[in-house]
Amino acid sequence: MVILVHYAEIGLKGKNRPFFEKKLAENIKSALQDAGVPADVRCLPGRITAEISDNADKSTICGVLDVQFGAASYAFAESTGTSFGDIKHSAEKLIAKESGSTFRIAAQRGNKKYPYTSQEINEKVGEHIVRTLGRKVDLTKPDITCFIEIVEDTAFLYTEKLRGPGGLPAGTGGNALALLSGGIDSPVAARLVQRRGVSVGYVHFHSYPYTDRSAIGKAEKLARILQKYQPPSYLYLVPFAEIQKLIVNSPVPEPLRVVLYRRTMVKISQRAAEKEGASALVTGESIGQVASQTLENVAAIGDAADMPILRPLIGFDKEEIIAKAREIGTYEISIKECSDVCSRFVPKHPATKVRIADVRRAELEIGTERLVSEALKRSERNKLR
Ligand code: ATP
Numbered sequence: 001m002v003i004l005v006h007y008a009e010i011g012l013k014g015k016n017r018p019f020f021e022k023k024l025a026e027n028i029k030s031a032l033q034d035a036g037v038p039a040d041v042r043c044l045p046g047r048i049t050a051e052i053s054d055n056a057d058k059s060t061i062c063g064v065l066d067v068q069f070g071a072a073s074y075a076f077a078e079s080t081g082t083s084f085g086d087i088k089h090s091a092e093k094l095i096a097k098e099s100g101s102t103f104r105i106a107a108q109r110g111n112k113k114y115p116y117t118s119q120e121i122n123e124k125v126g127e128h129i130v131r132t133l134g135r136k137v138d139l140t141k142p143d144i145t146c147f148i149e150i151v152e153d154t155a156f157l158y159t160e161k162l163r164g165p166g167g168l169p170a171g172t173g174g175n176a177l178a179l180l181s182g183g184i185d186s187p188v189a190a191r192l193v194q195r196r197g198v199s200v201g202y203v204h205f206h207s208y209p210y211t212d213r214s215a216i217g218k219a220e221k222l223a224r225i226l227q228k229y230q231p232p233s234y235l236y237l238v239p240f241a242e243i244q245k246l247i248v249n250s251p252v253p254e255p256l257r258v259v260l261y262r263r264t265m266v267k268i269s270q271r272a273a274e275k276e277g278a279s280a281l282v283t284g285e286s287i288g289q290v291a292s293q294t295l296e297n298v299a300a301i302g303d304a305a306d307m308p309i310l311r312p313l314i315g316f317d318k319e320e321i322i323a324k325a326r327e328i329g330t331y332e333i334s335i336k337e338c339s340d341v342c343s344r345f346v347p348k349h350p351a352t353k354v355r356i357a358d359v360r361r362a363e364l365e366i367g368t369e370r371l372v373s374e375a376l377k378r379s380e381r382n383k384l385r
């Protein structure tokens with residue numbers, strides 16, 4: 001049996017295309033290997049094939065392919081020669097296994113030197129099926145569609161096309177570090193960046209031992225779900241309560257606190273990112289969603305970083321974010337109650353238009369730089385997987 005993998009966007013990549021194809025092929029090969037399914041993986045023009053043993057477990061394979069970014073769709077296919085005799089014989093065998101009284105043949109020539117057009121293949125194979133199996137042709141709503149792809153000197157035939165996750169192959173887009181709160185938004189943000197081929201690590205700020213470990217547990221669960229789509233990653237757990245207390249007990253005006261917390265998180269995260277070779281941070285901010293997410297405050301938070309902060313949700317509505325969170329399987333975990341890091345220290349009326357000069361001055365008064373280097377020393381780095 002052959003797994004036939006189609007990609008969408010990689011096809012548009014011009015000169016870099018072989019780099020993306022090769023990476024996707026490598027990812028598929030090693031993920032199948034890890035799942036106990038040895039495969040002979042090849043890059044053919046426009047698609048990737050993985051030859052596997054006929055009795056390999058399909059659901060295991062789907063589990064692997066469903067998390068391969070870069071795969072737009074895939075199919076379990078039969079491969080045969082390109083003579084009409086071979087193709088007709090394979091199509092007949094394949095359709096005979098399917099229930100349904102109507103069918104259609106959908107042929108495609110990757111190889112334009114093939115002496116028949118797609119339409120001619122459809123007609124000839126179709127006639128054969130009508131004659132041998134007595135099924136009827138229905139081009140609009142058939143019970144069975146038999147896809148035939150002719151690529152170089154092989155014909156691939158299959159009846160079911162499964163959807164892959166799309167995006168670009170893991171490991172093609174560099175490294176980023178996502179600030180993972182345990183809320184609904186940040187896991188979705190991390191996933192969107194990951195989907196573009198970026199390998200993502202995670203950092204979570206917690207108040208343990210002032211609270212229980214439930215928030216940490218949530219962050220760990222979320223990180224593990226996200227992690228399935230990429231090579232082994234890591235999660236930093238950074239104690240944050242002391243820092244919050246220091247900010248709360250300082251003479252700095254209460255409304256500035258939220259931005260100060262976020263700036264400090266960003267600075268600590270940046271140090272961790274540098275250590276890990278990550279070149280951007282990722283947050284779940286969305287304009288206007290809460291008081292700290294105004295344009296002014298986003299700017300005041302961004303000012304704390306010397307590397308780009310990616311905010312893939314910036315223009316998303318909450319409803320859309322929730323739908324995505326459900327889709328990627330993080331929503332149910334995110335909505336679980338837990339003793340949140342900030343809730344005890346959040347001001348009643350956070351400032352919505354913080355001026356950069358004001359927070360910078362406040363930080364000098366409090367001496368947050370020292371806290372930043374200490375926080376990373378006191379943090380834990382856990383391998384995921
Ligand atoms: P989320 O749903 O991701 O918690 P939110 O809507 O609650 O986001 P904020 O609390 O303003 O928004 O946080 C904005 C972003 O800051 C989060 O999306 C996340 O990336 C980061 N962040 C906030 N709190 C933490 C935390 N305790 N640990 C790590 N990152 C955090």
Ligand code: MG
Pocket residue numbers: 181183184
């Ligand atoms: Mg939150």
